[in-house]
Amino acid sequence: MNLWTDLDQVPSGYGPSVVTIGNFDGVHRGHGAVLRRIVDLAHAADARAVAVTFHPHPSRIHRPDSAPELITGLADRTRLLAETGLDATLVVEYTLEFARQTPEEFVVAYLSGGLGARTVVVGHDVRFGRDNSGDLSTMVELGRAHGFDVVTVDDVGQEDPPDDVPAGHHRWSSTYVRELLAAGRVRDATEVLGRHHRVRGTVVHGDARGRELGFPTANLGDVQGMVPQDGVYAGWVLRPDLVEADPGNMDAVLPAAISVGTNPTFDGAERRVEAYVLDRTDLDLYDEEIALDLVEHLRPTVRFDGIEPLVAQMHDDVERAREILLPPAGQTAPDQPDLR
Template sequence: MLVYRGYSRKAHSATVLTIGNFDGVHLGHRALLARLTAVAADAGLPAAVLTFEPHPREFFAPQSAPSRLSTLREKLELLADDGVDLTYVCHFNGGFAALSADDFIATVLVDALRVRHLIVGDDFRFGARRSGDFALLREAGARLGFQVESMPSVTLEGERASSSAVRNALEDGRLEHAARLLGRPYSIDGRVVHGDKIGRQLGFATANIRIKHQKPPLQGVFAVEVKGLPGGPHRGAANLGYRPSANRVTRPLLEVHLFDFCADIYGAHLNVRFLHKLRDEMKFPDFNALKGQIANDVETAKAYFQF
């Protein structure tokens, strides 16, 4: 998949395009992407996505913006996995937010991305003050020579698959339900870095994984699977949070203890899949109480895997 920053470079050919934030790339997004790639294949054109960085809600209300399900890198990897050929990452700033709906159609869709067929969700709005809608797109398409279609929402057991629904499930510790909404277990990517070696002192060595999520959508202790190492995936127990009992950190830290694994993996880029929540983070009165709880967590995680 080719990735372009912005839309200043005119597309080399006409495109079949969809637009959205695609946070988490859940079942609703994946149904839309499946339709996108099918139409693109039939037309012999590239399947293209226009997405935004930062998320518009982070631009307009950074203090109240929800946690992100995926970083930009994670989102791009997921889009590539679903067959997208081109992704345009538009910098969402004041100038872009002020672009009128008509100017967005003319400048971005027609002139830059050369849209031939546009597929959007049934709730899609665009342009300054969200003034543009599906009816305006249909009218513009008839005048300017591109087709427009709308994708209905995807529901699962009566619930609309959405980033908010996934986020709520993760925050509540309902990881299995989040996985059903996503079509896969929720995961976070990161690189293994040197830590303070407290895990070794406790008898459970951990891989300290630097993550880019400033405000991850879940916290606590989990049974996990880790991809990115030889012989994997590997199973383990992970803590994601602020370590209130041992050298509390100010940024969320992901620590993973892999079962029956011993190797130098510093610098490795790993994908951690969260399968089941064991408990919330908690503060323990002393080192021995913490060590005992970690031992219990590891045994509980092993029991989950029937390890």
């Protein structure tokens, strides 16, 4: 997939193309279904399939105090978009200047002009241009004027949702994923995303308290991806450089117990994400970028009355993580990480 971060990077005369527009935060199963349809439309028309997305999220510019936490960082979002079969993604830097464009200015610069759009695929509730003044009827009118058709797509959701799925969340949505992660329900988020939720960051030095207790942890700095509710989780540590070089390397993907929180037993104030690789005390991951795939919530964060009960609980957390990730032969297959 071609990845462009500026309209000037699009080759002159690019097209014809089938283009869709969206934030695609999390690239969940609903996004995937729509994007695969766009790819099919493009192939049938001997055209290129292109997604236009934005960074930062428009809400970060217009209402930064109430902007939602993003499910995925930009690197993971573009990687996931590529996996849908798109020919190209254009990441538009979202600024106030960009937002001041009229609907027609946006269409001419980015769709009919820059990307050679012959078909534009949007949802029924599409809004675009200055003050969100453009809607579906505007897009249809501009399509007639500038040589492209408009195709609308319906939201994609669960055909038979469980009883505990709230009203309004039967469709796959980024909002629902955020609510699930905020509640620590990473197993349910997996169902909507179609994969385990992932955060990533560079391993930094912490207090070394875990090592002193016999559970050395990798502490993530500059975390990308939405951090779920405080608690302890079973999950996987992925080392992207090793995965790319040798996916079969035993140290490329490792089972882990993952802690999110402030470490209240020691009066911690800083919220941290840290992972203990099961049964490994020999790993040196400092300054390495790693990813964490969160599989299942084990327990909430609690304050313990001393070191002994804390260590006893950590042993229990490790055993539960092992049961989930590495069950004995003959039992249900483990929740495997996504190596992409």
